[in-house]
Amino acid sequence: MSATHEVTNQVPPLVGRDLAADPALLEGVAREGADWSVADLRELGVLAGSAHARELGRLANEHEPVLRTHDRYGHRIDEVEFHPAWHELMTTAVSRGLHAAPWADDRKGAHVARAAQFYVWGQVEAGHSCPISMTYAVVPALRRNPELAARFEPLLTSTTYDFGLRPPETKRGLIAGMSMTEKQGGSDVRANTTTATPQPDGSYRLTGHKWFTSAPMSDLFLVLAQAPAGLSCLLLPRVLPDGALNPMRLVRLKDKLGNRSNASAEVEYENATAWLVGDEGDGVRTIIEMVNMTRLDCVLGAASGMRTGVREAAHHATYRTAFGKALRDQPLMRNVLADLALESEAATTVALRLAGAKDRGEDDFRRLALAVTKYWVCKRGPAHAAEALECLGGNGYVEESGMPRLYREAPLVSIWEGSGNVAALDALRAMRRPETVAAFQAELGLAVGADRHYDAALRTLALADATEVGARRLVERLALLLQASLLIRHAPPAVADAFCASRLGGDWGVAFGTLPGGADLDGILDRLG
Incomplete structure (x- = not known):
């Protein structure tokens, strides 16, 4: 072979x-019980x-x-066909209870x-996490109808993928899936x-169109529709008890930016059968049970993606050399990797x-903490992924690396x-409840006295001045304080000190890789392995 x-x-x-x-x-798994x-x-x-x-992904x-949409004879079938790799990913997830194990x-x-x-297996392939998350989230909402829960919860929590x-x-x-969004409504x-x-x-017949239905190949769906008493939540099966297809027509699959392995669809309901979950007119309050569980999975998914990105970047930098030494030994690259690692660990x-708050029933704390964290951690994901990709240079820009995905x-x-904006406004609504604010502030108070940047940021926090136009800035601050509080109490000093100095103390640039000169980069990078 030529040289x-x-x-x-x-x-x-x-x-x-x-x-x-x-x-x-x-450490978090042990700490949270x-x-x-x-x-x-x-x-x-x-x-x-x-x-x-990795190959399955x-x-x-x-x-x-x-x-x-149709079989060879012209019969309507509305089926979604997947590669065997998808089914193997789903089988692993379901068999290990990632979809609904805690409810049983x-x-x-x-x-x-x-x-x-969920965090670990999502690093293999994120798309199939959608139906796994939806199934996890449907159970608490379904319990608003004890009869339906008795019928379907044992099958939703089963560890058999069928x-x-x-x-x-x-x-x-x-x-299970969820169907809320319509063309004219969005959020x-x-x-x-x-x-x-x-x-x-006692059943209902649904007629209408949904603009974005997650996981349309699912067996059951929670659907929002206008009943006589107002917007209501209903459970819709794809197949009726007698074996006939419920007339939920799949119009087309969405051609999405990412999440390509997972199907998302526009659907038409043509007098489709469904059963009421909760009371008529109480649809939002009923389905919000599901939404809150999937919001937790959004945070987990963002954290999983960050861990994937920084792991790939650190691996590349460990083995790739430039100017006579490994990239990981180059001071500027070390700063970038450490900054990415901080974001990931937080x-x-x-x-x-x-x-853990879900397990312990800390509803007041969780109400605000979930909203601010959903806003901030999920919003940091794209910037983190872009910087991690850049650490691989041109090798990261090609599909084979997995970084574009x-x-x-x-x-x-x-x-x-x-x-x-929705998450920020939800945080403002949560702050109208004094008990919610008190629970959140109590959590932040546990870290007082350990870091001067944190203490200064907490002293200047003005919750009473919350306005809609300034909601994003306030929610960002709350999310960073919550992350800092946790790192101060539970992470090594190298991690907590650098996070507080950069994210709260202002000793940080706009891009990743701008940690202060005194940051213990070795201590941070040691956590990457």
Whole structure:
């Protein structure tokens, strides 16, 4: 072979790693009460870090879902066809309970255990996390109708992945989706026009159009529609008990920026059968149970993506040399990697804290903490992914690296379940409740006295001055204070000090890689492994 074809200075494949070997993750799992789950988590981490798992992620995205509206004879079938890699990813997720295990597990820390595995397995491929998250989130909303919950919850929490269009109660396990958004409404779901007409047998008939339905291949859906008493939440099966297809027509699959492996669709309801969940006119309050659970998964998804990005960047920098030494030994690259690592660790830590709050029933704290964290952590994802990609240079810009997929995926969780403005306004609404503000302030107070930048930022916090026009600035500040509070109490000094000095103390530039000169970069980078 000619010398011009010798491969030099290229990094080895990033495989054969335990993706759960993440200090921030493992420490958080133990701290939040799920240390009993670590053995299963580490087992999943090894699987997630394997060459086989990495290949599954690639295949599921290169072979995107295909909509089959009719069979060869002209019969309407409305099926979505997936590559076998997708089904293998889903099988692993469901068999390990990532979809709904905490609802059938009364052990302390069950939601944290599930959150940690969701975070790890999502690093393999983020698209299939959508139906997994939807199924997790549907259960608490479905409990508003005890009869429906008794029928379907055992199948929703089953650890058997049973794909295909069949009557739900004949299957060994179910996947759920959600259908809220309409063309004219977007986040303003009260403007929805889909109608729900009561029937003598207690069911409803839905007629209308949905602009964005997540996971249209699912077995069950929570749907918002206008019933006689107002906007209501209903449960719609894809297949009716007698085996007939419910007339939920898949019009087209969305051609999305990222999340390509997962199907999202426009749908038409043509007198489709559904059952009421909660009371008529109480649709938003009912489905918000589902939304809040998927918002937690948005935070986990953003944290998972950040961990993926900084891991890929650090691996490349460890093995790639320039100007006579490894990139990781170059002072400026070390600053960039350390800054990315700080953002990643802060996101992981706060995500697990929120999962722990769910386990412990800390509703007042969680109400505000989830809103501000959903806003900030999800919004940081795209910038983090872009910087991580840049660490690989041109090698990161080509599809084979996996970094473009990570970059395209990153904006989704900031849009999903309420974009930035929606999350910021939700935070303002939460702050109208004195008990919510008191619980959040109590959490921040636990870190007082340990860092001068933190204390100064907390002293100047003016919650009483909250206005809609300034909501983003305030919510950003609250999110950073919450992350700083957690890092001060639980992370090594190198991490907490640099985070507070940069994010709160102003000793930071606009881009990543601008940590202060006195930051303990070695201490931060040691956490990456």
